[in-house]
Amino acid sequence: MQATQPSFQQRRLWQFHGGIHVPDEKTLSNQTPVAPTACPKFLIIPLQQHIGAQASPVVKVGDRVLKGQMIAEPKGYVSASVHASSSGTVVAIEDRPVPHPSGLSAPCIVIETDGQDAWAEPLPPLSDCDSLEPAVLRERIRACGVVGMGGASFPTSVKVNPGRDQPIHTLIINAAECEPYITCDDLLMRDRAGDVLQGIRILLRLLGASQCLVGIEDNKPEAIEAMRLARAESDIKDRCEVVVVPTLYPSGGEKQLIRVLTGREVPSHGIPAQIGMVCQNVGTATAIADAVLRGRPLISRYVTVTGRGVARPGNLDVRVGTPAADLIAQCGGLNPDLARLVCGGPMMGFTLNRQDVPITKAANCLLALTEMEFPDPGAALACIRCGRCADACPANLLPQQLYWHARAKDLDRVQDYNLFDCIECGCCAQVCPSHIPLVQYYRYAKTEAWAREQDKRKSEQAKARHSAKQERMERQERERLAKLRRKEAAAKDKPAPKPQAEAAADAAPGDLSAQAATAAGAPDAKKAAIEAAKARAAAKKAALAEQGVTPKNTEALAPAQQRQVDAADQRRRAAGLNEDPDQPRSSTAPEAANDALADQPVATQSTVTQRAASHQEQV
Amino acid sequence: MSGIVSSPYSPRVNRVDQVMLQVILALIPGALAMIWFFGWGLLIQMTLATATAVAAEAAVMRLRGRPALPALSDLSAVVTALLLAIAIPPTLPWWLTILGVLFAILVVKQLYGGLGYNPFNPAMAAYVFLLISYPVDMTRWLPPHMLADQTLGFMDALRAIFFGIVPGGNWDAITAATPLGEMRTQLGLNQMIEEIRQSPLWGDFGGRGWEWVGNWFLVGGLYLIWKRIITWHIPVAFLGGLLLMAGFFWLLDPQTHPHPAFHLFSGGAILGAFFIATDPVTACTTKKGQIVFGLSIGALVFIIRTWGGYPDAVAFAVLLMNIAAPTIDYYTQPRVYGHSRGSK
Numbered sequence: 001m002q003a004t005q006p007s008f009q010q011r012r013l014w015q016f017h018g019g020i021h022v023p024d025e026k027t028l029s030n031q032t033p034v035a036p037t038a039c040p041k042f043l044i045i046p047l048q049q050h051i052g053a054q055a056s057p058v059v060k061v062g063d064r065v066l067k068g069q070m071i072a073e074p075k076g077y078v079s080a081s082v083h084a085s086s087s088g089t090v091v092a093i094e095d096r097p098v099p100h101p102s103g104l105s106a107p108c109i110v111i112e113t114d115g116q117d118a119w120a121e122p123l124p125p126l127s128d129c130d131s132l133e134p135a136v137l138r139e140r141i142r143a144c145g146v147v148g149m150g151g152a153s154f155p156t157s158v159k160v161n162p163g164r165d166q167p168i169h170t171l172i173i174n175a176a177e178c179e180p181y182i183t184c185d186d187l188l189m190r191d192r193a194g195d196v197l198q199g200i201r202i203l204l205r206l207l208g209a210s211q212c213l214v215g216i217e218d219n220k221p222e223a224i225e226a227m228r229l230a231r232a233e234s235d236i237k238d239r240c241e242v243v244v245v246p247t248l249y250p251s252g253g254e255k256q257l258i259r260v261l262t263g264r265e266v267p268s269h270g271i272p273a274q275i276g277m278v279c280q281n282v283g284t285a286t287a288i289a290d291a292v293l294r295g296r297p298l299i300s301r302y303v304t305v306t307g308r309g310v311a312r313p314g315n316l317d318v319r320v321g322t323p324a325a326d327l328i329a330q331c332g333g334l335n336p337d338l339a340r341l342v343c344g345g346p347m348m349g350f351t352l353n354r355q356d357v358p359i360t361k362a363a364n365c366l367l368a369l370t371e372m373e374f375p376d377p378g379a380a381l382a383c384i385r386c387g388r389c390a391d392a393c394p395a396n397l398l399p400q401q402l403y404w405h406a407r408a409k410d411l412d413r414v415q416d417y418n419l420f421d422c423i424e425c426g427c428c429a430q431v432c433p434s435h436i437p438l439v440q441y442y443r444y445a446k447t448e449a450w451a452r453e454q455d456k457r458k459s460e461q462a463k464a465r466h467s468a469k470q471e472r473m474e475r476q477e478r479e480r481l482a483k484l485r486r487k488e489a490a491a492k493d494k495p496a497p498k499p500q501a502e503a504a505a506d507a508a509p510g511d512l513s514a515q516a517a518t519a520a521g522a523p524d525a526k527k528a529a530i531e532a533a534k535a536r537a538a539a540k541k542a543a544l545a546e547q548g549v550t551p552k553n554t555e556a557l558a559p560a561q562q563r564q565v566d567a568a569d570q571r572r573r574a575a576g577l578n579e580d581p582d583q584p585r586s587s588t589a590p591e592a593a594n595d596a597l598a599d600q601p602v603a604t605q606s607t608v609t610q611r612a613a614s615h616q617e618q619v
Numbered sequence: 620m621s622g623i624v625s626s627p628y629s630p631r632v633n634r635v636d637q638v639m640l641q642v643i644l645a646l647i648p649g650a651l652a653m654i655w656f657f658g659w660g661l662l663i664q665m666t667l668a669t670a671t672a673v674a675a676e677a678a679v680m681r682l683r684g685r686p687a688l689p690a691l692s693d694l695s696a697v698v699t700a701l702l703l704a705i706a707i708p709p710t711l712p713w714w715l716t717i718l719g720v721l722f723a724i725l726v727v728k729q730l731y732g733g734l735g736y737n738p739f740n741p742a743m744a745a746y747v748f749l750l751i752s753y754p755v756d757m758t759r760w761l762p763p764h765m766l767a768d769q770t771l772g773f774m775d776a777l778r779a780i781f782f783g784i785v786p787g788g789n790w791d792a793i794t795a796a797t798p799l800g801e802m803r804t805q806l807g808l809n810q811m812i813e814e815i816r817q818s819p820l821w822g823d824f825g826g827r828g829w830e831w832v833g834n835w836f837l838v839g840g841l842y843l844i845w846k847r848i849i850t851w852h853i854p855v856a857f858l859g860g861l862l863l864m865a866g867f868f869w870l871l872d873p874q875t876h877p878h879p880a881f882h883l884f885s886g887g888a889i890l891g892a893f894f895i896a897t898d899p900v901t902a903c904t905t906k907k908g909q910i911v912f913g914l915s916i917g918a919l920v921f922i923i924r925t926w927g928g929y930p931d932a933v934a935f936a937v938l939l940m941n942i943a944a945p946t947i948d949y950y951t952q953p954r955v956y957g958h959s960r961g962s963k
Contacts, residue, residue, distance in 0.1 A: 017956070022629060180629070255956060268957035340628060347627040367628075374628045381635050381693060382735035386899040388633065391850075395956040400904065401948075418955045426627030433633035434735075440625035 011243055014263040016256045017396040019248040020427045022180050022347070024219055029306035029313040030183035034191060036317045037330055039086050043111040043321035044358040045071065046098045050147040051154045052078030057109055063090045066120035068297050071109050074142060080155040081145040084120075085299035085319035088113035099324070099343045099357045101350040108358070111321070123295030134161075134206045137292060144291035145298050145361075150174060150252075150281030151344065153362035156288065159280070160206045162273035168207040172261060172272070173200060173214040175223065175282040176245060176252030179345030182365045184302035185282050187315045189216070189223035192286055193230035199285030201236050202292050207278055212240040213261045214282070217247040249347065250425040254279045256394050268421050283364075298361055305331045309338035309368030318359050324366055325355035334368055342367040346374070347426040381434040389428035389438060395421045399428035403438050406445035411452060414445050422446075639694035641848045642894065646701055649836035649890065653705065656763040656828040660709025660776040665701055667713060667780075668720045672700035675724040679733075695734045699723050702742035702894060706887065706934070707749065708760045710771070710779040710794075715753055719745040739941045740901045743934040750929070758930075762795035763828025766820065769793055798826025799886045799930040802877055811874045825884035833884040840893025849897040852909035857892040858883060860917020868925070882921060891916070891933035901941045908944070908951035916940050 048054040055072035065071055065084040072082040088111045095105040126132055126140060142157035162168055173196070177185040189196060200212050214231075216224050227242045234240070245251055245260050255266045258277060266272050272279050280288075283301065290296040299320050306313040311332025318327060324343075328334055334341075342349040343357075344365055352366075389399035397418055405413040422442050429438040653661050676696040680687035690696075700720055707716065723745035731737040750757045764770050769786060771779060771793070778784045785793055796804065798820060805815040815821075822830045843849045865879035882888060887895070896902060896916050903912040916936045923932030 017953075259956070265957045267959075268955065270957065342626075342628055344626075346629045349626055349628065351624065351628075369628055373630070375630055377631045379689065381689065382733060384635060384638075384695075384735050384899050385902075385904050386638065387904040390904060390953075396953045397955055398905065398948075398952060417952075418958070421955050421957060424626075426629075429625075430627050430629055430631065431633055432631065433635045433638050435631050435634075437625050439627070443625060 011241065012263070013243070013245060014260055016251070016259045016394050018390075018392045018394045018427060019250065019256070020392050020430060021247075022249050022430070024247065025181045025306070026183050026186065026219060028181065028308070029304050029315060030186050032314045034187050034302055034315045034317050035330070037319065037322055037327060039113050039115065039117055039319065040322050040326050041113060042091070042323075043085055043088070043113060043319065044096050044323060044356075045082055045085065045109045045111065045321035046096075046358060046360055047072050047082060047107045047109065048098075049082065049153060049320070049360040049362065050080040051152060052076065052080070052158075054107065055079060055082045057093055059090050059093075059109065061090050061093060064088070065090060065111060066118050068122060068299060069120040070143070070145075070297070071111075074145075074155070078155055078158050080147050080153075080157075081143060081297070082109070083145055083297040083299050083320075084109075084111055085321050086111070086113045087116050087118040097354055097357050099350075099352060099360060099363055103353055123291075125295050126292050129202050129205055129292055132205075134208075137202060137206050140295075141288055141291050144287075144296065146284065146287045146291055147298070147361050148281055149283035149287060149301060149361060149364070151348070151362055151364065153360070156280070156284055159278060160203065162207070162278065166273040167276060168209045168273060168278050169211070169276040170262065170278075171200065171203050171207055171209045171212040172254075172258055172277055172279040173212060173282055173285055174252055174254065174257055174279055175214055175216045175220075175227070176257055177220070178217055178247070178249045178252035179347055179349075179365075180249070181306050181367055182304050182345050183306070184304045184315055184364050186220045186223045187304075188283055188286060188302050189220070190226045193223075193226040194233075195286045195289040196227065196282055197230045197234040197236065197240070198293060199280075199287070199289035200240055201234070202288050203278075203280060203285060204236065204239060209278070210239065212236070214240065214242045215245050215251075215257045215261050216242065217251060218244045219247045249427065250394055250423070253394060253423050253425060255423065268418070301359075301361060301363075303327060303359055303363060304365040305368075306365065307342075307368035308370045308373055309335050309341070310366075311335060320361055321358045323356050323358055324352065327359065327366055328355060328368070335370065337370045337372070338368050339371040339374055340369045342369060347430070348424060377435040377437075380436040383432075383434055383436060386433060388431045388433065392427040392431045394425060394427060395423060397422060399438055402445070403436060403441050406441040409445075409448070411445065411449045415449060419445055419449065635693045635695070638848055639698050641843065641846050642698050643694065643701065645839035645842045645846075645848075646705070646836075646894065648838045649832060650701075650705060652832045652835040653709070656832060657709050657761050658764070658771045658776055659773040660761070660771065660780060661704065663776055663780055664704040664707060664709060664711065664716055667716050668700035668704040669697050671717050671720040672696040672724050675721055676729070679725065679729040683729075690733065693734060696724060696728075699728070699741045703745050705890065706742065706746045708757065710759065710761060710776065710785075711749075711756055712783060713780050715749055715756055716780075719749045722748050735900055737900060738945075740895060740898050740937055743895060743937050746934045747938060750934070758797075758800065759790065759794045760797050760800075761793060763826070766795065766827060767793065797886065797930060798829050798881075799924065801826070802881070802885075803924075803930045806875060812877055813874065824878070824880040829886075830884040833889040836889045836893065840889065843893060843897075849893070850906075850909070852906055853897045853902060853913040854892040856910045856913025857896050857917045857920075858888065860914035861888060861920050862917070863914075864918050864921035868921075876925070882924070886924075886931035887933035888920065891920070891937060895933065896937050896940075901937075901944060903944045903947050903951070905948050905951045905953060907953070908947040911947050911951065912940055912944060915943070 047057065053074070053076040056075045057072045059065055059071045066087045067084060069084045070081050071084050071090070074081050090109060091112045092110040093107065094110070096108040096110065097103070098106045098108065100106070123140065123143065126137065129137060138157045138161055141160065142155070146156040147153040148156060148159065175185055175189060177183070204212055214227060216227065224242065224244055231237050231240055231242055243261055245257070250256055251260055254272065258272060258279060259265055262277070264275050267274055287298045291298070300317055301320065302315055303318045304315050305327050310328060314331060316327055316330060341352045341355070343352045343363060344350060344367070346367060346369065349365065349367060383400055383403060385400055387400065390397070393399055401417045402414055402419055402422070405417065406419070419442060424439050424442060426439050429436070432438060650661060650665070673691060673696055676690055677687045680690050703719055703723060704716070707719065723741035727739055727741040727744040728734065728737045761767065761771070769792070771786070775786055787793070801820055802815060820826055822828070824830050825833065840854060844851055861882050862879045865876070865882040868876040869879055896913060903909045919936035919939055920932045923929065923935055929935070
């Protein structure tokens with residue numbers, strides 16, 4: 001291998017700070033081929049299997065559905081459709097327990113399968129993807145409900161559309177699979193390396209990227225071999241490189257992998273597109289190939305069922321919506337010494353307290369841990385500030401400072417120490433000699449900080465609304481008084497009353513200054529000039545008011561204010577609210593400020609979700 | 620499962636008590652060397668100090684209404700007791716040892732909230748407390764056995780510690796100045812280094828016997844680095860800072876400033892660099908901060924030894940830098956992933 005393809009050895013790799021070596025436990029599940037899973041009696045398909053807006057059902061209870069038929073459509077831009085993973089009858093659309101750290105229920109479509117597994121008419125294959133517009137490909141990916149399959153499940157159609165202002169030069173395929181125990185990507189690459197390459201081809205076309213780097217940890221020799229063969233046979237071999245990276249958790253974290261492969265860092269609070277990169281999981285690439293080349297929606301995935309708490313660990317090809325219990329049963333059931341059932345890997349997964357939850361598009365692993373594999377760490381002791389956490393942190397944070405301030409609920413300090421750069425990889429907790437559940441503290445602090453941010457935003461909006469109302473009422477009062485005075489003046493004046501605007505406009509040059517001069521009784525020219533100017537201004541204002549235009553006080557802004565306005569416009573554009581920023585606004589400034597505040601949450605939310613997605617993706 | 624609801628669900632690889640146990644193990648070579656050169660007194664002091672520390676810790680836990688076992692089994696009190704026992708003269712009266720340990724555990728450690736919350740190194744604070752309060756007892760060191768007319772057996776040491784009785788009845792006959800004290804006194808008498816080193820007190824670098832104690836503590840320290848209990852940053856910076864200062868002045872005037880190696884292998888430099896300055900609770904935690912912290916301690920040790928009022932200075936230097944540690948940490952935060960250089 002080294003002799004035939006020397007270029008692989010030449011690529012320089014970088015290192016990220018910290019990281020830990022953990023027993024990978026991969027051989028537990030990657031020794032047997034992927035087995036198909038029997039179709040369950042009931043499929044429970046959650047409407048929310050992605051980050052963004054929940055899909056809305058397009059079927060009713062009692063409808064017959066076919067395999068691959070869309071049963072819920074995306075609602076909004078950041079959303080994904082959901083498809084039936086087998087044929088049958090919709091028997092319920094209701095809240096069911098879903099795999100989620102909170103253990104809550106969420107709306108699901110329940111299908112009673114008929115055992116026929118009959119396919120719906122597939123979408124036409126788009127085999128000539130190089131000649132198709134990216135928009136067509138994106139639409140197909142969206143129609144097939146493809147989401148990131150590394151864990152965060154961000155809608156892929158959104159991720160592959162970074163916008164014109166963020167040109168993408170490099171596609172990163174995350175095949176590191178650094179979490180211990182999980183081997184579904186490993187098996188996927190062994191089985192379907194050709195499809196991964198097809199997916200990469202489509203992604204390169206979609207993004208207009210010039211190169212693709214596939215990062216695989218060196219503990220997966222079979223997958224590396226398969227991917228290299230597939231690459232050598234593909235027509236994009238000069239644009240795609242399979243890069244073997246050293247096994248070090250969490251090298252499969254998006255930010256860490258980008259650092260290892262390119263030496264560049266994703267800006268804090270940013271996404272890879274800002275440095276011209278997009279990172280996709282290897283499973284997502286396969287799903288894209290299925291969607292585009294075969295018209296097949298994302299209705300099944302490889303799931304690793306592993307841990308010493310399950311009788312026969314292995315990988316299964318699972319229909320989305322299959323209950324976890326079915327997978328466990330197929331793997332021989334749980335052993336009596338089971339200590340904990342986890343969805344996801346040991347480092348970043350979450351506890352499953354029940355087995356009737358369905359497998360979703362993002363569920364890559366069911367992990368049954370025994371007491372031996374995860375012994376009770378015992379009560380947390382005091383932090384002795386040994387700094388091992390900081391040595392292990394792949395984001396180069398100071399976890400003990402974060403812990404200190406999170407424990408004190410000091411949300412400002414905890415953000416000073418860059419809490420939101422934490423990717424929750426668990427390295428710090430793993431090495432902590434005091435067995436402090438550090439990640440739990442950070443998650444708590446993040447949630448609190450988000451809640452506080454939201455409260456703050458709400459109260460700011462309320463304040464802005466209030467002051468806008470106040471101002472409006474004062475203005476109306478002023479206008480009412482002005483009108484009254486004018487009426488009185490008109491009543492005193494001999495000439496017949498003219499229309500207001502005209503009168504004011506006419507009066508400006510001569511009469512009023514003369515009047516003012518005589519009224520004051522002092523022939524002071526300066527004073528008269530001032531009065532005249534005032535009158536002209538009032539007249540102009542009145543005239544404009546007549547036309548329904550009030551003066552913009554967005555002119556002559558302080559630089560800081562101008563920046564704020566620009567930032568608001570920027571956000572508005574980013575959020576896709578395509579109001580032409582150059583078009584003059586007729587609204588008054590307070591209202592404009594209100595607008596800016598109103599759409600801020602949208603923009604912030606979308607960046608936040610995308611950022612959250614990129615954090616969790618594929619660790 | 621004791622409230623662990625958040626990942627990671629993997630076996631924890633480190634434990635506080637194991638960290639402390641490694642420190643205790645690493646102290647053994649140096650402690651054995653001290654017993655070899657200075658007699659059984661150290662062993663008695665260690666036992667006495669450990670018993671006092673454990674009792675004090677248990678009493679405080681009882682007072683605070685907390686379970687005593689976890690606090691005792693983390694072995695931190697034992698480490699404090701052992702370090703203090705090593706630092707004090709082997710024949711120190713028993714009640715001073717107990718007083719010191721009680722001060723370390725009750726005042727310096729537990730009054731601040733217990734392990735992890737104390738801003739000062741308990742052993743060093745107690746040492747300084749004893750040194751300032753009882754300077755005569757605290758500076759009454761024995762000479763290493765090859766220089767002594769009369770060595771103390773185990774029972775002699777017991778009697779000396781508990782009853783203040785020494786064979787012959789005369790303390791002055793059996794005690795001697797430490798090499799640092801001797802060097803200081805002689806330099807104060809305007810002696811040249813060359814003349815001073817004529818005395819049989821001196822070995823290759825530091826005092827005879829003493830320098831070997833330093834060597835054996837160095838072995839223990841290297842063991843700690845090898846076991847990754849500590850990192851190289853603080854010891855190397857500490858010794859580097861001391862060497863730089865000592866080397867500079869030695870080059871300026873080798874007749875009034877002893878060789879840098881003398882500083883390294885005298886007094887508590889090696890012990891301090893590997894076992895005391897590296898106490899994680901009271902040291903800096905950022906890597907850059909640890910370098911600053913270590914260098915500053917090294918420089919302070921030289922300054923206090925040379926121009927200060929006490930012959931040795933490790934305890935003072937460590938305590939002074941303990942105060943500065945949080946500030947140093949604040950200004951030496953590492954660059955977080957994705958943040959531009961220059962901003963924190």
